């Protein structure tokens with residue numbers, strides 16, 4: 590099973606992924622947890638470039654291609670091998686992030702970003718995507734609270750209008766693909782969210798087990 594988490598910066602993805610991983614591992618399930626951009630040495634080098642606030646000359650097209658390149662490498666080195674061995678893969682962001690941040694945020698268009706990513710992923714889609722939906726002002730508040738020492742990265746420096754487009758695009762993806770993408774209200778407490786996510790994932794796992802006998 591391939592599970593992805595999506596949402597604006599500060600939505601609580603990292604917090605909930607750690608909690609879900611613990612619950613799955615307590616049941617004896619093999620879990621591989623990873624994130625984008627990054628998750629491989631090449632991906633980490635691309636991440637450093639993509640998030641560096643000093644990297645001011647990256648064009649929107651180059652940005653979309655670098656996210657897709659990090660993804661292709663992560664699929665080759667981590668995600669496909671883990672899925673082939675029967676593990677559960679949990680990834681912090683995937684193609685939906687590129688559609689939202691580059692397609693809508695940078696206004697490159699959904700189709701252009703989808704086609705680059707179809708090449709990068711060979712069409713591999715998550716079985717379940719958990720969209721942690723948070724209003725833009727709450728996202729910015731959480732990010733600014735957690736970045737007091739480091740300062741915002743290159744993407745976090747963008748304005749509220751940009752993140753408004755990103756949030757809208759995420760919600761539209763969920764409307765188009767309701768079977769894959771489940772929207773949860775990320776304003777709830779970490780404990781409430783953990784319960785809700787566990788209910789979702791354990792149900793899906795039981796369904797998959799039922800189908801496979």
Ligand SMILES: Nc1ncnc2c1ncn2[C@@H]1O[C@H](COP(=O)(O)OP(=O)(O)OP(=O)(O)O)[C@@H](O)[C@H]1O
Pocket residue numbers: 596597598599600601602603604605731732734735775776777778779782
């Ligand atoms: N449910 C919640 N309610 C309030 N604050 C939360 C909640 N979950 C996480 N936080 C806080 O919000 C901040 C961001 O959380 P976290 O790192 O889990 O989010 P994220 O979605 O992974 O962020 P990013 O995309 O920027 O990596 C942290 O300071 C965390 O303590």
Ligand SMILES: Cc1cn([C@H]2C[C@H](O)[C@@H](COP(=O)(O)O)O2)c(=O)[nH]c1=O
Pocket residue numbers: 598624625626656682683684686687688690691744745
């Ligand atoms: C995968 C992906 C990510 N982004 C953006 C979203 C975030 O601002 C950063 C990643 O930082 P995080 O702390 O690990 O969430 O990159 C993007 O713009 N496009 C993408 O495809």
